[in-house]
Amino acid sequence: MSTALAPPVTRDTGRLKRLGAAAGQKYALIVVFAAIVGLFSLLNPEIFPTVANAQTIASTQATVALLALAAMLPLVVGQFDISIGYQFGLAQGLCAHLIINEGVPAGAAILVTLAAGLLIGLVNGVLVAKVKLNSFVATLGVGILVLGLTQWLTKDVTITGALPALFTDLGRNSVLGVPLPFVYVLVACAVLWLALEYTPWGRECYATGGNDRAALLAGVRTERRTVQVFVFAALLAALSGCLSVMILGASSPTVGLGALLPAFAGAFLGATSIRPGRFNAIGTLIAVYLVATGITGLQQEGAQPFVQQLFNGAALLIAVTLARLSRKSA
Template sequence: MTASPPPRPRPQRPGPLSGPGRRTVRPRGPGGRLIGAYGLPALTALLFLVFSVTLPRTFPTLDTVDSILFTQSIPAVLALAAMVPIVTGAFDLSLGYGLGLAHVMVMRLLVGGGWPWPLACLVVIAGGVVVGVLNGVIVEFGRIDSFIATLGTGSMLYAVSGWITGGGRIVPGPHGLPAAFTDLYDSTFLGVPLPACYVLALALALWLVLERLPIGRYLYVIGANPRAADLVGIPTRRYTVYAFAASGLIVGFAGVLLAAQQQIGNPSVGLDYLLPAFAGALLGSTAIKPGRPNAMGTLVAVAVLAVGLTGITQMGADFWTVPLFYGGTLLLAVGLAGYSARRRLSTGAVTARDAPAAPPQPPPAEDDGPAGSTP
C-alpha cells in the first residue's frame, strides 16, 4: 500500500509589500487622500468662519483681508525661501540673518550711497545669491551639517549687519526714500496688494520648477535618498548648491520688500521672521502634496498661520501669544510633516513622475575578443 503524495502548496501571488517580516499596507482610499491633501485649506476656511462668527464687526471685512495680504507677504516669501533647501533635506537657518543684512544693505546704498533704487535692489538680490552659494558650498563640499553651517554663516551675516549700521539704525533724510521704491510694497494691482501678487507669482514659479521640470524631480530625489540619487547619476552636490542659491535669491528679494515696508534699517528685525518661515515651510509639506515640501502647500500653510494669528490678535490676546502660537505650530508642523512622509513611503505613494529620468548611459565597448588575446 503506497502513501498518497502530500498536497502541493498553493502558489501565492507576490505583492509589492509581501514577504517574510513585512506587513501589507493598504493604500488610503480617495477620501483619505483628499483629506490629507486638502485638509489644511479646509482648516483655513473653518478658522475664517469661526473668527467671522466670533468677531463679526472686525474680522470678516476687506480691511482685515488687505491687512493680512500686506503684513503676511514677507513671511510668505521667506517661507518659500526656506522650503527650497528643505526639498533637498537641508535647512537654512541663516534666512533671518540674511533678511536683516539684505534690507540694511538696501537702506545703506539708498541713504548713504545715493544709488538709484533699481541698481541697489539688483545688487542686494545678487548678494543674496552669493550668500546662498556660500551656504551650499560649505554644506556640500565642506561636509558640515546644514544646521551648524547655516547657523554659523547666519551669525557672520548678523555681524556684518551690525558693522554696516554701527549697532544703530539707518534713517532716511528729510526727503525720505524714492516714492517708486516704497511703491514696491505700498501699491496695489487691480485692487490686490502688490506684495500678495509677488507671493503668488513666486509660488507659481517654484511650483513650475519643482513639479514640471527635471530639476525639480532631481531635488526631490536628493531629499528622499541622496545615495540613490548618486547611483542614478544625479550630481547631488551641484543641485544642492542650486537650491541654496535659489533660497538666497528669494531672501534678497524679501530684504528689498522689507526695506520698502519698514523704510528704516534695523539689523535685528530679520530674526523675527525666522520662526514663521520654518513653521510655514514645514506645515506646508502636509498639504496639497502630503509628505513632501511644495510651494502651494507652503502658501496654504502661511494662510492658516495668518488667519489664526489675525484672529487671536483681534480677540485681544497678549503679546506673548504670538511666539507661543508660532512655536506650537512649528512643533505640530514637524510632527505632521514626519508622519506624512512616513505614511507616503509606507503606502508606496510614489508615482513615476517623482522618479528621476535615467541619465544617458555610454555605449557598450566593442568586444575585442577573449581576454588576454592580441589583435
C-alpha cells in the same frame, strides 16, 4: 434574528476610501484655514471679515511668505538653511543703507542686495555640498557672521529716511484690490511649484532629498542641485528683505532672528498639505497665511503681543510632527 450578510467590501469601495482619505489629508490645511476664517468672522464680524483686513494680512505677511519659500528649498534636498533669517536682516539693512545713507539709486541697490544674497547662498551651498559640513551647523555659522556684518553695516540702529516714491509704491500699491507684495508672492510660489513639480530639475531635487546616494547612482548631480537650492533660497531671502524696506520704509538690525521661526513653521506645516509628505510651494504659502490669519484673529480679540511667538512655536512643533508622519505614510 436576521441572517442577512453584510455586503462585501469590494475593491472599488476600498479604493474610494483610500481616495477619500488621501483627499482629506491633501486639503486638510485649506479646511482648517476656512474654519479659522469662519470662527473669527463670527467672533468679530465688524473687523475680521473685511476686505481691508484681508488686504492687510496679505501685504504684511508677504515677506514672511517669501522667506518661508526660501526655507522650503533646502528642505526639498534634505538640508536646512538656518541663515535665511539673518540673510533677510542683512538684505533689509543693506538695501535701506544704500538708498538712504549712500544715495544709491533704488534699482542699483536692489541688484547689489541680490548679489550679496547670491554670494551668501553660494557659500552655504559649497560648505554643505562640497565641504560636506552639516547644513545646520554650516548655515548657523554663516548666519552669525551675516548678523555681525549687518550690525556693522547698520551701526546696530534702525535706518530710516526718505525713499523714492516709485520704490515704496512697489510695496504699498495694489492691482485690482490685490496688494502688490501678495502678487509677488503668488508669482514666486507659482514659479517654484512649476519648477519643482513639472521639470527634471525639480524631480532631481526631490530625489536628492529622498535618498542622495540613490540619486547619485541614478545620474543626478546631487552636489550641483544642493548648491543651486541654497543660492535660490538666498535670492528669495534677499528679495524678501528688499520688499520689507518697500513696505516699511525702514530697516531694523534685529529683525532677522524673529523672521526665522514663522518661515520654518510655514515650510513644515506646508509639507502636510497639497503634496503630503513633500515640501511644496503651495502648501507652504497656505500654511504661512493660515498661521498669520490665526494670530491676527487672536490679536483682534485682545490677545497679548506674545501670542505671536506662542502661536508660531506651537505651529512649528505641530508642523514638524505632522510632516514626519506624512513622510512616513507617503
